[in-house]
Amino acid sequence: MMFARLPRSPRGLARAAAYLGACAGLLALAACSSSPPSRFYTLGADAAPVTARSTAAPALLxxxxxxxxPSQVAKNQLVVQTGPTQVQVLEQDRWASLPGxxxxxxLxxxxxxxxxxxxxxxxxxxxxxxxxxxxxxxQRFESWPGSHALIDAxxxxxxxxSETVMTCRSTVSTxxxxxxxxxxxxHRQIVQQISTQIAAGIKAMAAAAPRVATAAPAKNGSGVPARIAPATVPCPLPVGPSAALDGAGGLAGTLVGGLAGTHTGAQG
Incomplete structure (x- = not known):
């Protein structure tokens, strides 16, 4: 005698669905655990021992x-050069924060x-x-694995x-x-070289500022103060064999005082 198979109970169907869902979850977890972990990089210097510092007010701020x-590298992923016109965006190798x-x-x-x-x-x-x-x-932030790193800024x-301005350009490759x-x-070494150039520029401007501020303006024949010729402070010299400033002498920053107008630098 033949008997027809009775349909499964709702409880049995729910149990089968739960079993399949658990299996799918385990497979997804296994897939995630097998993916390579992300690595994060920073341009911050190595941690130095904490030392007591003077609380005296600094001479300048x-x-x-x-x-x-550049927008091409303004992302959390490392962007490396694979050719003159090709780059690769690395998903597992990332900056701790945006490159800027x-x-x-x-700095x-x-x-x-x-x-x-x-x-x-x-x-x-x-x-x-x-x-x-x-x-x-x-303006350029290039990363060539196994070759060189370059920053053009x-x-x-x-x-x-005040109207005192120094404008320079540094191109450093290592x-x-x-x-x-x-x-x-x-890239960390390059940023350190550029910061050394900037620090030298700040020191030069700070040293020249008192001379500009205390210079008495000369007067012409009619008694009107004559236009003061701005004192110029050249851009600091490059630091290291791979560093270069724009042109042979870079951009010369101009210190402006008295009645002079604003200058953003002239070719040295």
């Missing part, structure tokens, strides 16, 4: 606003250490202390509350070995 970088933020933070740290000062960007500061604003525009230093650790370390 700096402001380091956000740094502009990494450069700004590294700020280097400059405050070299100048014995603090970065007051976004904070209040004393009225009588000279402040120098450092603006950086990175135009930067300026402006004395806040060879690197294979591996992304070496590539990031190459």
């Amino acid at each position: 700096i402001e380091v606003p956000p740094v502009d970088v 933020d990494e450069i700004r933070r590294a 700020s740290s280097d400059l405050t250490q070299q100048l014995g000062t603090i970065d007051v960007y976004g904070t209040a500061y004393p009225e009588g202390t000279p402040v120098y604003r450092v603006s950086v525009n990175v 135009v930067w300026s230093v402006r004395a806040v509350r 060879p690197v070995t294979a591996g992304y650790d070496a590539l990031v370390d190459g």
Whole structure:
């Protein structure tokens, strides 16, 4: 005698569905656990021992606003060159923060250490202390694994509350070995070289500022103060064999005082 198979109970169907869902979850978990972990890089210097610092007010202050970088590399993933017209975006190798933020933070740290000062960007500061604003525009940020790292940047230093401006351009390239650790370390060394140039420019401007401020304006035949010829401070010399400034002498920053107009630098 033949018997017809009875349909499964709703409880049996629910149990089968739950079993299939659990299996799918386990497979997804196994797939996720087998994917390579992400690695994060930073341009910050190696951690140094914390030492006591003087609480005396610094002779000058700096402001380091956000740094502009090319849109092609303005992302969390490392972007490396694979050819003259080709790049590769690395999903597992990433910056700890956006490259512009990494450069700004590294510059700020280097400059405050070299100048014995603090970065007051976004904070209040004393009225009588000279402040120098450092603006950086990175025009090329190239990463060639196993070959070299390169940064081409135009930067300026402006004395806040005055018309004193120095504008320069630094192009720095350094060879690197294979591996992304070496590539990031190459960029860190480049930022340190550029910050050393900027620090030298700030020191030169600070040294020349008192001479401009105390110079008595000459008068012409009619008794009207004559236009003061601006004192010029050349861009600091390149640091290291792989560094270069724009042209043979770079851009010469111009210190402007008295009745002179604003200058952003002239070819040296």
